[in-house]
Amino acid sequence: MILLKKLLNGLNRIVEYAVSLLLIVMVVVVFLQVIFRFVLHSSLPWSEELSRYILVWISFLGASIGVKRGAHIGVEVVVNMLPPKMKKGVAFLATLCAAVFFALMVIYGRRILFIVSGQRSPAMEISMGIPYSAIFVSGVLMFIYSIEQALSIVVGRRDEAI
Amino acid sequence: MTTVLFASLILFFVINVPIAIAIGLASVAAILFSGAIPPIVIVQKMFTAADSFPLMAVPFFILAGSLMEFGGISRRLVEFANSIVGRFSGGLAFVAIIASMFFGAISGAAVATVAAIGTILIPAMVRRGYDKPFATAVQATAGTLGVMIPPSIPMIIYGVLTGVSIGALFMGGILPGILVGCSLMFVAWLISRKKGYHGDEKPTLGRIWQTFKQAILALMMPVIILGGIYGGVFTPTEAAVVAVVYGFIVGFFIYKELHLSQLKNILVTTVMGTSMIMFIIATSSVFSWILTAEQVPQAVAEVILSISKNPVVILTLINILLLFLGTFMETVAAIIILVPVLLPVITQIGVDPLHFGIVLVVNLAIGMVTPPLGVCLFIGCSIADIKLEDITRAVWPFILIMVVDVLLLTYLPWISTVLPKLTGLY
Numbered sequence: 001m002i003l004l005k006k007l008l009n010g011l012n013r014i015v016e017y018a019v020s021l022l023l024i025v026m027v028v029v030v031f032l033q034v035i036f037r038f039v040l041h042s043s044l045p046w047s048e049e050l051s052r053y054i055l056v057w058i059s060f061l062g063a064s065i066g067v068k069r070g071a072h073i074g075v076e077v078v079v080n081m082l083p084p085k086m087k088k089g090v091a092f093l094a095t096l097c098a099a100v101f102f103a104l105m106v107i108y109g110r111r112i113l114f115i116v117s118g119q120r121s122p123a124m125e126i127s128m129g130i131p132y133s134a135i136f137v138s139g140v141l142m143f144i145y146s147i148e149q150a151l152s153i154v155v156g157r158r159d160e161a162i
Numbered sequence: 163m164t165t166v167l168f169a170s171l172i173l174f175f176v177i178n179v180p181i182a183i184a185i186g187l188a189s190v191a192a193i194l195f196s197g198a199i200p201p202i203v204i205v206q207k208m209f210t211a212a213d214s215f216p217l218m219a220v221p222f223f224i225l226a227g228s229l230m231e232f233g234g235i236s237r238r239l240v241e242f243a244n245s246i247v248g249r250f251s252g253g254l255a256f257v258a259i260i261a262s263m264f265f266g267a268i269s270g271a272a273v274a275t276v277a278a279i280g281t282i283l284i285p286a287m288v289r290r291g292y293d294k295p296f297a298t299a300v301q302a303t304a305g306t307l308g309v310m311i312p313p314s315i316p317m318i319i320y321g322v323l324t325g326v327s328i329g330a331l332f333m334g335g336i337l338p339g340i341l342v343g344c345s346l347m348f349v350a351w352l353i354s355r356k357k358g359y360h361g362d363e364k365p366t367l368g369r370i371w372q373t374f375k376q377a378i379l380a381l382m383m384p385v386i387i388l389g390g391i392y393g394g395v396f397t398p399t400e401a402a403v404v405a406v407v408y409g410f411i412v413g414f415f416i417y418k419e420l421h422l423s424q425l426k427n428i429l430v431t432t433v434m435g436t437s438m439i440m441f442i443i444a445t446s447s448v449f450s451w452i453l454t455a456e457q458v459p460q461a462v463a464e465v466i467l468s469i470s471k472n473p474v475v476i477l478t479l480i481n482i483l484l485l486f487l488g489t490f491m492e493t494v495a496a497i498i499i500l501v502p503v504l505l506p507v508i509t510q511i512g513v514d515p516l517h518f519g520i521v522l523v524v525n526l527a528i529g530m531v532t533p534p535l536g537v538c539l540f541i542g543c544s545i546a547d548i549k550l551e552d553i554t555r556a557v558w559p560f561i562l563i564m565v566v567d568v569l570l571l572t573y574l575p576w577i578s579t580v581l582p583k584l585t586g587l588y
Contacts, residue, residue: 062437
């Protein structure tokens with residue numbers, strides 16, 4: 001369990017560096033677009049498309065960091081009124097629900113790749129599989145993280161019983 | 163199908179499944195239940211929702227705000243505001259509100275504004291003998307100015323959904339933002355006078371000039387953003403990226419308070435803030451697509467129009483509905499789900515969608531400070547280290563005046579539309 005946690009923390013750190021880098025690239029690309037239009041009076045054909053696809057990747061990868069850190073906001077009022085034991089059960093249930101959604105992202109995120117991989121993007125002419133795979137990859141990450149969370153809720157309960 | 167959609171949404175909300183995921187799961191449940199729609203649509207809609215150039219303004223404005231905050235901008239804005247209004251009764255409360263207006267002109271989010279200005283001002287107010295709940299309530303409500311004064315993330319989302327020009331929405335938010343800011347100051351002044359919170363002594367003109375010079379680079383940022391959009395030079399997304407580069411240069415090379423070691427943290431928090439919003443946008447777009455496919459907007463329009471065809475009555479009803487939902491729902495999710503449902507009614511009764519957008523944003527902003535679920539209250543309370551129950555009583559006067567503001571904005575559309583029309587953006 002501790003080894004798993006360490007492994008996943010390492011994985012998350014890599015993702016954090018990746019999104020930081022992607023964000024810098026997105027800033028640079030859109031800023032270049034502005035510079036090219038005003039200073040050089042010519043427009044870059046690929047800048048808008050590239051930055052949009054980076055935004056897709058940032059959005060979904062970033063969501064996985066949110067899952068890892070437990071940062072996604074929920075409605076806590078009702079749960080907070082429950083007795084502690086039930087609270088844990090409900091937390092476990094909610095984590096499983098989230099895992100189901102992530103699993104669907106993985107399944108259908110993979111299936112859609114078969115459809116879109118053959119298509120080329122209009123400007124850069126890259127495979128549409130590249131931007132679309134953001135959902136599949138992030139789905140996998142979030143699924144793993146949520147399973148880890150579900151496990152730690154169960155383990156936590158056992159610790160309390162002892 | 164709609165019943166499954168809403169019933170499962172409420173169920174997932176109640177057991178505290180994160181909002182974005184709850185909305186996604188409810189959509190999945192409805193799609194599986196109907197059996198008529200291939201579930202692959204979910205992934206496809208999520209992708210198309212995130213694949214948007216205008217939405218890129220969201221991470222850029224978050225990043226620009228964050229760079230300015232760590233770069234020592236918020237402190238300078240606070241000092242400048244203090245030199246102007248610090249002398250009045252409840253002066254520091256005024257400073258919190260004015261500084262939040264300045265910061266709102268850099269940042270597009272309410273939470274960021276509460277955090278940036280509140281970390282300085284809530285402790286300052288407490289040191290000066292203001293009671294904690296009052297100080298926190300002032301700062302939390304002042305933070306909502308962050309979404310009214312341009313740039314504004316909710317306005318960007320509204321613009322993307324409805325096709326109303328984001329530049330026009332930004333321009334339209336200025337006067338309402340000032341109106342709300344002034345009305346908050348009025349309430350703060352009344353309470354401060356009663357409680358005997360005195361101001362500082364009158365600063366010299368030299369002092370005002372000095373703090374102004376210190377803050378000028380920060381105050382220039384909104385001029386660049388709005389001026390660029392207004393002059394037709396930039397799209398809002400491009401203006402946002404220019405703001406990022408500007409904030410970076412000011413923080414690193416001019417104020418020299420930013421350090422490379424902070425950069426990774428700033429980038430990661432920006433990405434997390436962005437993806438929190440984008441993930442909600444992605445799953446809500448599936449949800450709202452189902453609503454549209456099921457012709458819920460038409461049904462809702464029919465029900466509302468059967469009650470009354472009078473725009474004043476309908477707008478009042480919609481405002482009540484928004485106030486109620488805003489209390490429980492996250493702002494972005496509320497906009498994405500409600501706007502497509504309400505827009506047909508709005509246009510049928512002849513209300514300007516630009517005007518409605520502003521009313522919607524200000525109305526939902528009230529939800530950010532309404533207990534028990536107000537994001538701004540949470541941030542404020544965690545800075546002040548008090549419990550939500552303690553602040554509830556202190557925040558009501560401010561909520562009431564904001565409701566009055568929303569009514570004013572609803573029935574006096576020109577407050578929202580005069581500037582966009584004058585500047586030719588609308």
